[in-house]
Amino acid sequence: MARIIAVVNQKGGVGKTTTAVNLTAALHASGARVLLCDFDPQANATSGLGVEKRNVSAGVYDMLIGRCAPARCIVKTPYGDLLPSTASLAGATVELIAMDNREYRLKGQLDTLRDSYDYILIDCPPSLELLTLNALCAADSILIPVQCEYYALEGLSDLMSTMRAIKRRLNPRLEIFGVLLTMYDGRTNFSNQVAQEVRRHFPGKVFATAIPRNVRLAEAPSHGLPVFAYDKSSRGAAAYLAVAEEFRRKG
Numbered sequence: 001m002a003r004i005i006a007v008v009n010q011k012g013g014v015g016k017t018t019t020a021v022n023l024t025a026a027l028h029a030s031g032a033r034v035l036l037c038d039f040d041p042q043a044n045a046t047s048g049l050g051v052e053k054r055n056v057s058a059g060v061y062d063m064l065i066g067r068c069a070p071a072r073c074i075v076k077t078p079y080g081d082l083l084p085s086t087a088s089l090a091g092a093t094v095e096l097i098a099m100d101n102r103e104y105r106l107k108g109q110l111d112t113l114r115d116s117y118d119y120i121l122i123d124c125p126p127s128l129e130l131l132t133l134n135a136l137c138a139a140d141s142i143l144i145p146v147q148c149e150y151y152a153l154e155g156l157s158d159l160m161s162t163m164r165a166i167k168r169r170l171n172p173r174l175e176i177f178g179v180l181l182t183m184y185d186g187r188t189n190f191s192n193q194v195a196q197e198v199r200r201h202f203p204g205k206v207f208a209t210a211i212p213r214n215v216r217l218a219e220a221p222s223h224g225l226p227v228f229a230y231d232k233s234s235r236g237a238a239a240y241l242a243v244a245e246e247f248r249r250k251g
Contacts, residue, residue, distance in 0.1 A: 001114045001115055002033075002035070002113070002114040002115075002116070002117035002118055002119055002120045003118070003119055003120070003140050003141070003251060004110060004114070004119075004120045004122065004138055004139045004140050004141075005119065005120070005121055005122070005139060005140065005141050005142065005143050005177050006121075006122040006124055006132075006135040006136055006138070006139035006141075006142045006143070007019055007020045007023075007121055007122065007123050007124060007142075007143045007144075007145065008122075008124040008132060008135065008136070008142050008143070008144060008159065009126065009144055009145055009146070009155075009156075009159065010126060010127055010128045010132075010155050010158060010159055011126065011147075011151070011154065011155045012126035013126075013147065014145045014146060014147040014182060014183075015145045015147060015180075015182035015183060015211060016123065016124070016126065016145050017040065017044045017045050017048060017123055017221075018048075018145075018182070018211075018217060018221070019143070019145045019180060019182065019211070019240075020036060020038075020045050020121055020122075020123035021036070021045050021048035021049060021079075021123075021221070021226055022217075022226050022227050022228070022236070022237075022240040023121065023143075023240060023243060023244060023247065024036040024049070024079060024080040024121055024226075025049075025079035025080060025226035025227075025228055025229070025240075026226075026228065026240045026241050026243065026244035027080070027118075027119055027244050027247065027248070028079055028080035029079075029228065029241075029244075030244055030245070030248065032118045032119060032248065033081075033116065033117045033118045033119075034080045034081065034117060034118060034119045034120075034121065035074070035080065035081040035082070035083065035113060035116075035117045035119070035120045035121070036049065036080055036081070036082050036083070036120075036121050036123065037060060037083040037106075037110065037120060037121065037122045037123065038059075038060060038082065038083060038084055038085035038123050039060060039085065039089070039106070039122050039123055039124055039125065039131055039132075039134075039135050040085060040089075040123055040124065040125040040126075040131075041085060041086075041087060041088075041089040041090035041092075041125065041131075042085075042125070043084065043085040043086055043087070043089075044123075044221065045082075045085070045123040046059075046082065046084040046085050046086075047221065047224055048220075048221045048224065048225075048226065049077045049079050049080070049082050049224075049226070050077055050078070050079070050224040050225060051075055051077065051082060051084050051224075052224075053084065053085065053086050053087075056075075056084045056085075056086050058072060058073045059073055059083065059084040059085055059086045059088070059089070060073065060083045060084065060085050060089060061085070061086060061088040061089040061091075061092055062088075063083065063109050064089075064092055064096075064105050064106060064109065064134075065092065065095060065099075065105075070083070070109045070110070070112050070113050071112070071113065071116075074113075078229070079226050079228075079229065081117075089131070092131065093129060093130045093131060096130050096131075096134070097130070102130065102134075103130075103133055103134060103137045103170055104134070104137050104138075104170075105134055106122075106134040106135060106137070106138040107134070107137050107138035110122075110138050111138075121143075122135045122138065122139060128158065128159065128162050133166070133170075136162070136163065136166050136170075136171060136174060137166065137170050137171045139171070139174060140173055140174070140175070140177075141174065141175045141176060141177035142163065142174070142175075142176055142177060143177050143178055143179075143180060144156070144159070144176065144178075144179045144180070145179075145180045145182045145211075146179055146180065146181055146182065146198050147182050147183045148181055148182065148183055148184045148185065148190075148191040148194045148195060148210070149183065149194065150190075150194075152194050152197070152198060153197065153198070153201065156201070163176075176202070176205050177250065177251075178205055178206070178207050178246075178247075178250060179198060179202045179205050179206045179207065180206075180207050180210075180211065180243065181194075181195055181198060181206065181207070181210035181211065182210070182211040183211065183212075183213050184210035184211060184212050184213065185212065185213050186210075186212070195210065207243055207246050208246060209239055209242040209243045209246060210239070211236065211239045211240065211243070212235050212236065212239055214227075214234055214235045214236035214239075216230060216231040216234035216235075216236050216237070217234070217236035220236075227240065228240075228241075
């Protein structure tokens with residue numbers, strides 16, 4: 001049965017979608033059955049796995065409102081299975097407000113797919129609103145990408161407060177799966193200081209592998225490819241393969 005993990009950080013530009021896409025591809029390459037649910041209306045994870053979002057006939061929005069069965073919305077890619085997103089998802093928040101069990105709409109749909117996968121990853125929007133709330137109610141645990149920059153910990157207190165509230169009221173099983181350092185430059189004292197601070201705040205939860213600043217990682221999405229398919233010899237590809245190995249050891 002799949003473990004459902006939400007990739008979440010309310011701060012944008014931290015490598016959340018890059019992590020969701022490349023971790024999906026790395027886990028798939030290792031032989032795991034993995035599904036990526038693109039739950040961000042920007043649909044960057046969808047295009048990152050090579051799917052043209054304008055050509056999506058039925059995606060996660062259709063699944064969420066009950067228009068399409070979850071299994072029928074899945075798109076097979078060479079890098080793992082995908083529940084694609086489209087711009088229509090942006091309007092889902094308004095529709096969800098009037099629905100029964102609005103916080104559990106995504107959970108109800110993803111639970112029907114658990115037996116088909118080892119991992120289901122959810123790429124969340126960079127905000128703490130109803131879509132993200134649905135993702136946190138559907139997930140068993142969360143993976144938090146944290147950029148190695150001055151404001152790295154800014155906003156994480158809000159995320160932790162939200163997580164504690166959801167754990168208390170809506171999803172008591174929710175835990176932190178891990179924290180992933182991104183855009184890391186080991187040559188600078190500053191990156192090392194941020195890494196130490198994050199490890200101090202999340203003891204035992206930070207992945208040993210940090211994702212480096214890497215041009216190939218930045219270029220790959222514009223080609224609609226995970227970094228392994230774009231440049232498998234790059235430092236970014238090697239880092240995400242190492243993270244996937246840690247990921248599987250964690251469970």
